[in-house]
Amino acid sequence: MIAMMGAFLGISGVVITLLFGSLLGSVIGYAWLKITKKDPATYYLPFASFLGAGALIVVAAHGGITTWYDQLLR
DSSP, X not given: OHHHHHHHHXXXXXXXXXXXXXXXXXXXXXXXXXXXXXXXXXXXXXXXXHHHHXXXXXXXXXXXXXXXXXXXXX
């Protein structure tokens, strides 16, 4: 999935997608576990759906986010 995103978004887009996907997965996953009162040791949350959401965020704001990230690297 990351390879496909890399083909469309480029390396900086993939890094930002991983960042947003991880943040979304952490925040939403933690909230979901607290709301449903499920045991975190036995509940699996698919990471690919959060990567897809992160990729959609990067595509929607592609110019601004990748320009900001590229300026951080310089």
